[in-house]
Amino acid sequence: MTTAVCPGSFDPVTLGHLDVIGRAAAVVEHLVVAVGRNSGKRSLFSVAERVEMLVEVCAPYANVTVEEFDGLLVDFCTTRGATVICKGLRGASDTDYEVQMAQLNRRLSGVDTVFLPTAPELSFVSSTRVRELAAFGGDLADLVAPTVAARVRAKAQASG
Ligand code: PNS
Numbered sequence: 001m002t003t004a005v006c007p008g009s010f011d012p013v014t015l016g017h018l019d020v021i022g023r024a025a026a027v028v029e030h031l032v033v034a035v036g037r038n039s040g041k042r043s044l045f046s047v048a049e050r051v052e053m054l055v056e057v058c059a060p061y062a063n064v065t066v067e068e069f070d071g072l073l074v075d076f077c078t079t080r081g082a083t084v085i086c087k088g089l090r091g092a093s094d095t096d097y098e099v100q101m102a103q104l105n106r107r108l109s110g111v112d113t114v115f116l117p118t119a120p121e122l123s124f125v126s127s128t129r130v131r132e133l134a135a136f137g138g139d140l141a142d143l144v145a146p147t148v149a150a151r152v153r154a155k156a157q158a159s160g
Contacts, residue, residue, distance in 0.1 A: 003082040004028040004114075007073050009127065010035050010050045011043045012148050016125040018057055020088035020116050025061045032080055033058060037070040044131050044155055057145045074109035085113040090123045131156075 006024055010017060010033075025031045035050050045053070047068045054066040069076040077085065085105060087098055102113035118125075125143050133140060134156040140149040 001029045002084070003030040003032065003080060004084045004086045005032045005034050005073070005077050005080065005082045006086045007034040007036055007069075007076075008087075009041055009043065010054055011041070011045055011127050012050060012130060012144060012152055013054050013057055014122075014125045014127055014130055014144050014148075015142070016088060016090070016118050016122040018145065019119045019122055020086065021058060021064060022061060023116055024086040024114075025064050028084070028086075029063060031061070031064045031086070032082060033064060033066045034073070034076055035066070035068045036073070037068055044152075044159075049151070053148050053151060056147050072108070074105050074111050077111045078109065083111065085111060087113055087115055088118045089115045090118045090126075
């Protein structure tokens, strides 16, 4: 069975992430969406909240599971029997960082990374823009799923 890991911070999961998750799930037998604990970023949502949102939006995909992980991504891949990492690429601004991570992960473990180009109509979408837009009361409809938008708005109201 081919198991792949789709890692990220998912703070929160966007329609861009979901596009990549759905397309990756279509080409592997089992896809583990892995929420990193240690990405070094200040987060809006706790890891548990991010996992909850992902479980909700990934429900249509029978072969997708969601987990959190701590430590090195390649160690998580090994413990789950995953032979490949799947990541989305929005464009040149993602490429330097993502290629460097992919090369390092392969050197560390032999686990390779497959990149999926983000759907062009979603290439402007990022979790950072979602959080910023929410802080100013902007419309999130084109960026995240409705259940996620509700949670982001509630969080933004509570913290603003
Ligand atoms: O795309 P993102 O949201 O920046 O993803 C971040 C994440 C969690 C995938 C990345 O930070 C990660 O892989 N963290 C685990 C630590 C690790 O394995 N780093 C690479 C070798 S130093």
